[in-house]
Structures are given as structure tokens and as C-alpha cells.
Amino acid sequence: MLEAIDLRKTYRVGKTILPVLQGVSLRIEQGAFVAITGPSGAGKSTLLHLLAGLDTPTSGEVRWENQPLSRMSDAQRALFRNQMAGIVFQFYHLLPELTALENVMLPGSVGGGLPRHELRRRALQCLEQVGLANRAQHKPNALSGGELQRAAIARALVNEPQLLFCDEPTGNLDTQTGAGITELLAGLHRSRGMSLVLVTHETELAQLADQRVALRDGQIEEKITQI
Numbered sequence: 001m002l003e004a005i006d007l008r009k010t011y012r013v014g015k016t017i018l019p020v021l022q023g024v025s026l027r028i029e030q031g032a033f034v035a036i037t038g039p040s041g042a043g044k045s046t047l048l049h050l051l052a053g054l055d056t057p058t059s060g061e062v063r064w065e066n067q068p069l070s071r072m073s074d075a076q077r078a079l080f081r082n083q084m085a086g087i088v089f090q091f092y093h094l095l096p097e098l099t100a101l102e103n104v105m106l107p108g109s110v111g112g113g114l115p116r117h118e119l120r121r122r123a124l125q126c127l128e129q130v131g132l133a134n135r136a137q138h139k140p141n142a143l144s145g146g147e148l149q150r151a152a153i154a155r156a157l158v159n160e161p162q163l164l165f166c167d168e169p170t171g172n173l174d175t176q177t178g179a180g181i182t183e184l185l186a187g188l189h190r191s192r193g194m195s196l197v198l199v200t201h202e203t204e205l206a207q208l209a210d211q212r213v214a215l216r217d218g219q220i221e222e223k224i225t226q227i
Contacts, residue, residue: 002028002051002163002195007060009046009218020046021057022218030162033189033196035206038215044199045167047215051197052085052165053077082107086156090168092148094140100127100151101136107159119158126154130184146177153184157192164188166198170205178202 009021021043028034028051036044049055050062053069062069064084069077081087086107094103104123108114114122127133130150140148149169156164169185170178182205189196198205206212214222 001030001065002197003063004047004051005061005063007047007050007057007062009043009050009055010058020218021050023060024215024218024220026051026213026220028163028195028197030195031193032211033186033209034198034211034213035209036197036199036213036215037201037206038221042215043218044215048165048167048197048199052087052163053080054087082110083159084161085163085165086159086161088149088152088156088164088166088169090171092140092152094148094151094155096140099137099139100132100143100147100154103140103151104155104158107155122160123154123158126157127151129157129188130154144177145173146180149173149177149181150184153181153188157188161194163195163197166196166200168199168201170200170202179204182208 004024004026007021007024011018011020024047036047038044050057053062056070064080069080072080101120101123104126105119108119108122124133124136127136130153132147132150132154135143135147143151166185170181173181182202185196185198186208200206210225212224213220
């Protein structure tokens, strides 16, 4: 279980203090699908980054299996992100000099827990699962926007995480391509049984979630559990 307890996050810009999150509490059970929605500037991406251990709160805590992420060392948080959490960004962040397959293998190479032949097999399996097996040897400049996002999703899956975080996964795509990514994420959630937490402006994607959390002005405006 992942739990946020009274999360607050402020940033300093010159002499100005900007409160971005103002007391957000949230529980994400194993296997849940949670969509975080709200207008621009509501704090959605900041909340996702705190939940994924990419940033630490100004106050409050994020707990994974009752262990506070903010009290972990940088190395321990890096291990959490590498082994427990897969992260998908809106703008892909694939390395241009590497093929799709090599990009997908990267998290496993960093972790160092698998022999290279096994890591390659797993990476190919992930590419196949996202419908990109025939593009494994292509570099990012030869892939379409939808293919880039599929490769980024495969990369997030290669270490078989228990949590998958997605920040506006369809926000940089056209409607038809975005619909394909929406269907893919929903299918991966069902087939893998992992927790899926995503930030989205897309109503169709949010409606697929078990729970919708609407943020406004750094606070939870509404929680909707969908049956």
C-alpha cells in the first residue's frame, strides 16, 4: 500500500513562497487504478512526483508499506524507484543514441540484478506487450509519438514494478493515438495487477480508473470511487 499523509509542498521563487500542495492525504491499495485530475496548476504533477519518490515533501509523508520515503537515503529512494516504481513521463525521455530495445533495458542495467541475456529477453517481452516488438532496433528519431510513448511504457515495466506512475501519458498525442495508449494502460493494469496512478486531463482515461482524485489549488476537491 502507498499512502500520502498531509502532504504539503512549497517552492521559493526569489522572495516569494509558492504553496503547491496544501495538506493532501491519500491511500492507494495494491492493484488500484487511481486517476489524478484537476486544472493546470492544481498540483497534480507535484503530487505524482512525491508519490513516486522523485521529490520530497516540505512536510507530511509518503509511506510505502509503512516505510516513509522521505526518511530514506537518496540511494534507498533510487532503489525504490528502480525496483518498485515504473515512471512514464509526457515527453518520453528516451535516450536518442540508443535503440528502443536498449532504452527499455536501461532500468534493468542500472539495477544490475539480471544477467544481460535475461534482461534482453524481458525487454523484448515488454516491447511485444506494448505492440512494439517489430520496432525494437529503431532509434527514437525513427519512431512516431505513439511509438515513443509505448517504448517509454515498456521501459517503465521492465523491472516488473508494483507501482506504475504516468504523468499526462496522452497529453502530447493526437486523439486517436492517445486512445490507443489509454487502452494499452488499462489493459496492462488488468493483466499485471499492479497499482496504476496517473495524472490526466482526459475524461475518457480518468473514467477507466477505480478512483478519481480531483485537485484544486493544492487540495483534494473531490474523491470519486467508481464501480
